[in-house]
Amino acid sequence: MAKVKGVPQKVAVIGLGKLGSPMAAAVSARGVTVIGVDLDSTKVEKINRGEAPVNETDLADYIRRGRERLRATTDLEAATAEAEIVFIIVPTPSEPQGGFSIRHVLAACEPIGRGLKKKKAFTVVVITATVMPGSTGGAIRECLEKHSGKTAGKEFGLCYSPEFIALGSVIHDFLNPDFILCGESDPRSGEILDAFYQTVCENEPYIAHMNFVNAELSKLAVNTFVTTKITYANMLAQICERLPGGDVDKVTAAIGHDTRIGEKYLKGAIGYGGPCFPRDNLAMGALARSLEAQAALAETTDRQNRAEVIRLADLVNQHAKPGAKVGILGLSYKPDTEVIDESQGILLARQLLDGGRDLLVYDPMAMDAARVVLGEGPQYCGSAEECIRQSDVVVIAVPWKEFFLVPENAFAARRIVLIDAWRMAPAGWRSKTRYVPVGVNVPAPKG
Ligand SMILES: NC(=O)c1ccc[n+]([C@@H]2O[C@H](COP(=O)([O-])OP(=O)(O)OC[C@H]3O[C@@H](n4cnc5c(N)ncnc54)[C@H](O)[C@@H]3O)[C@@H](O)[C@H]2O)c1
Numbered sequence: 001m002a003k004v005k006g007v008p009q010k011v012a013v014i015g016l017g018k019l020g021s022p023m024a025a026a027v028s029a030r031g032v033t034v035i036g037v038d039l040d041s042t043k044v045e046k047i048n049r050g051e052a053p054v055n056e057t058d059l060a061d062y063i064r065r066g067r068e069r070l071r072a073t074t075d076l077e078a079a080t081a082e083a084e085i086v087f088i089i090v091p092t093p094s095e096p097q098g099g100f101s102i103r104h105v106l107a108a109c110e111p112i113g114r115g116l117k118k119k120k121a122f123t124v125v126v127i128t129a130t131v132m133p134g135s136t137g138g139a140i141r142e143c144l145e146k147h148s149g150k151t152a153g154k155e156f157g158l159c160y161s162p163e164f165i166a167l168g169s170v171i172h173d174f175l176n177p178d179f180i181l182c183g184e185s186d187p188r189s190g191e192i193l194d195a196f197y198q199t200v201c202e203n204e205p206y207i208a209h210m211n212f213v214n215a216e217l218s219k220l221a222v223n224t225f226v227t228t229k230i231t232y233a234n235m236l237a238q239i240c241e242r243l244p245g246g247d248v249d250k251v252t253a254a255i256g257h258d259t260r261i262g263e264k265y266l267k268g269a270i271g272y273g274g275p276c277f278p279r280d281n282l283a284m285g286a287l288a289r290s291l292e293a294q295a296a297l298a299e300t301t302d303r304q305n306r307a308e309v310i311r312l313a314d315l316v317n318q319h320a321k322p323g324a325k326v327g328i329l330g331l332s333y334k335p336d337t338e339v340i341d342e343s344q345g346i347l348l349a350r351q352l353l354d355g356g357r358d359l360l361v362y363d364p365m366a367m368d369a370a371r372v373v374l375g376e377g378p379q380y381c382g383s384a385e386e387c388i389r390q391s392d393v394v395v396i397a398v399p400w401k402e403f404f405l406v407p408e409n410a411f412a413a414r415r416i417v418l419i420d421a422w423r424m425a426p427a428g429w430r431s432k433t434r435y436v437p438v439g440v441n442v443p444a445p446k447g
Pocket residue numbers: 014015016017018019020037038039040043076089090091092104105107108128129130131162163164165166167275276
């Protein structure tokens with residue numbers, strides 16, 4: 001790839017987890033040298049052996065493609081001394097009142113500050129981890145200035161630039177963003193980050209430059225807006241289920257054509273989960289309370305989403321006779337990931353087990369994680385087909401592509417109930433089962 005003038009040639013990525021590893025690999029594959037840093041020496045060793053430290057689509061391939069420009073260490077200070085940009089992508093766990101803790105970010109900023117102190121070259125520190133508004137310009141800036149003895153915006157740069165990625169497509173999403181947020185201490189730092197993204201991205205995203213707090217708020221705003229849209233579609237789905245003749249896909253397909261609304265994330269189905277979406281509404285609520293403002297919309301979205309599993313369990317109980325075996329297909333929070341944080345499949349499993357249901361479960365990647373949280377409760381199946389063959393009622397909670405490869409004859413023996421949250425089951429399945437699409441009015445069986 002042709003090098004753009006003034007483009008950073010070497011960057012450090014601090015935190016080689018679910019976001020940091022794919023980002024480090026993608027950047028190195030696009031021609032920039034990357035020093036990955038993690039406190040976890042297992043992840044560091046894996047990167048140095050050319051192996052993927054986490055499960056993520058295409059990660060092993062991108063590590064191979066960037067191999068000669070990608071190495072890892074546990075030494076934050078040394079990595080900072082070498083890098084032109086230092087991205088911090090460490091965990092920012094939720095606090096009980098809804099905000100995000102920056103204790104790991106501050107722990108990383110101490111050695112980064114010491115690294116900055118030793119060098120002459122201008123270095124930009126970029127906070128990529130999700131933080132609460134006020135954090136970058138507050139405690140993070142103070143910590144870096146204290147340990148470097150330098151002033152942010154003058155002697156080193158500081159930016160807040162989060163990523164809008166989904167697990168399972170992190171590399172694609174990182175390389176092809178709709179837009180980039182850049183909260184910046186000074187224009188020079190923003191320009192350096194611009195040059196970096198122009199080299200690394202496969203598209204030419206709009207880059208929105210602003211101060212720290214507006215960028216921090218924008219990150220929360222994207223996720224709270226999208227989840228509100230999902231929850232709106234789920235409200236329509238619930239109404240359609242009870243409205244004779246109701247079909248949520250007809251409604252959302254029509255209103256999605258209105259450019260003020262748009263079709264993305266407007267598929268009435270079941271609740272959202274994952275490590276980011278659920279916590280961002282809580283964070284927006286906490287932020288509003290701290291400012292004595294109102295965030296009732298974000299709080300209602302969260303409350304409504306937490307009630308979605310009850311709606312799904314009610315649907316199962318309406319269609320499952322007493323003693324029926326219920327199978328759940330899909331336990332991860334979305335396809336193509338092993339992550340189960342707040343997944344609807346797991347929440348449904350818990351709800352049904354608490355109700356005394358005889359339960360079978362299957363997921364292509366999340367079985368180990370599911371065993372940890374569900375214990376001995378359900379029967380763990382070896383495949384989607386096994387789960388289907390042994391169940392009286394099957395719920396498709398996550399639309400993994402591999403489920404739909406199960407041959408129709410798996411349904412042939414007896415007429416099972418198929419509850420399809422995403423309305424993606426092939427026609428052959430529908431005709432061989434009592435098909436119950438979520439969001440569509442289907443009268444419950446009599447008796
Ligand atoms: N995973 C996602 O889908 C996603 C999406 C958008 C934003 N984010 C944000 O990115 C941040 C990281 O998330 P993640 O999912 O990659 O977390 P993760 O837990 O998968 O990985 C974090 C890594 O940071 C390392 N680490 C912790 N403290 C460190 C330190 N002081 N120095 C060096 N390494 C350290 C850990 O060992 C771990 O490998 C969070 O703020 C999260 O909110 C994540």
